Amino acid sequence: MRFDGKTALVTGAAVGIGRATAVKLASEGANVIALDLNEEMLATLKEEIETAGGKVMTLRCDVSDERAVNEAFAAAKKEFGPIRILVNNAALWRDFTPFLEVGVNLWKQYMDINVMGVVYCTRAALPDMLEGGYGRIINVASVAGVYGNRNMVCYSATKGAVIAMTQALAKEVSDKGVLVNAVSPGTVTSSEKNDYYLSSESPANYMGRTGSDMENANLICFFASDEASYISGQNLQIDGCRKKI
Numbered sequence: 001m002r003f004d005g006k007t008a009l010v011t012g013a014a015v016g017i018g019r020a021t022a023v024k025l026a027s028e029g030a031n032v033i034a035l036d037l038n039e040e041m042l043a044t045l046k047e048e049i050e051t052a053g054g055k056v057m058t059l060r061c062d063v064s065d066e067r068a069v070n071e072a073f074a075a076a077k078k079e080f081g082p083i084r085i086l087v088n089n090a091a092l093w094r095d096f097t098p099f100l101e102v103g104v105n106l107w108k109q110y111m112d113i114n115v116m117g118v119v120y121c122t123r124a125a126l127p128d129m130l131e132g133g134y135g136r137i138i139n140v141a142s143v144a145g146v147y148g149n150r151n152m153v154c155y156s157a158t159k160g161a162v163i164a165m166t167q168a169l170a171k172e173v174s175d176k177g178v179l180v181n182a183v184s185p186g187t188v189t190s191s192e193k194n195d196y197y198l199s200s201e202s203p204a205n206y207m208g209r210t211g212s213d214m215e216n217a218n219l220i221c222f223f224a225s226d227e228a229s230y231i232s233g234q235n236l237q238i239d240g241c242r243k244k245i
């Protein structure tokens with residue numbers, strides 16, 4: 001199997017794209033560490049993966065808390081060994097507010113989770129990847145970070161930062177076996193639907209439908225695999241051929 005014996009950590013893994021990614025990685029042999037704030041959904045994820053014969057450790061962790069991140073990564077390493085695959089997926093995105101109505105506190109919260117969360121998790125995983133000469137970092141960004149979304153200035157700015165961080169870090173570490181890429185989803189089926197394969201009508205793209213969580217997980221797992229061995233520093237939009245709205 002593609003990820004046999006490899007340790008993979010996914011943030012924001014309780015629902016949606018992160019959950020589908022954790023399930024897929026485990027189904028292909030990875031030892032998965034699933035981080036999230038939502039303990040109830042983490043418990044159902046653990047049951048789902050273990051029932052299917054996979055290996056998983058779930059931990060409540062706020063990615064915007066550096067100390068909590070370092071503790072979670074240390075616990076993960078103790079359980080499964082060094083992390084080889086890191087999927088930075090946790091983020092806030094559901095606020096649709098005109099720029100002047102977004103307060104500084106919300107800006108800081110978005111920056112802390114969507115940007116600094118990626119920084120803390122990457123700092124925690126990278127030394128072992130460099131030491132082992134092998135790593136895959138996949139950052140979940142957004143088309144909002146490429147085009148900018150109306151009434152989502154704050155969110156768009158954080159995802160633009162994640163894309164730039166991906167491109168810049170790749171230039172530092174790709175020659176040491178650590179490949180860093182981003183995926184930028186367009187419109188994805190709402191994670192509340194709790195169906196990895198569900199897609200529904202959408203006017204936002206030329207395919208006329210939302211992307212499913214598993215379609216996004218498939219791309220993330222491609223970047224996590226050895227099939228992507230000559231790709232680094234890229235941001236791939238997975239958006240059904242989006243109309244630029």
Ligand SMILES: NC(=O)c1ccc[n+]([C@@H]2O[C@H](COP(=O)([O-])OP(=O)(O)OC[C@H]3O[C@@H](n4cnc5c(N)ncnc54)[C@H](O)[C@@H]3O)[C@@H](O)[C@H]2O)c1
Nearest residue numbers: 012014015016017036037062063089090091142185188191
């Ligand atoms: N769903 C979409 O339409 C869409 C589109 C473009 C990009 N994305 C990106 O995809 C990723 C996943 O989105 P989704 O819609 O599948 O999931 P979601 O937004 O429904 O859930 C995100 C998960 O992250 C967790 N989380 C939030 N803050 C956290 C924190 N501080 N620490 C730890 N966990 C935290 C939440 O509890 C939740 O389980 C995000 O990075 C999002 O920006 C989503």
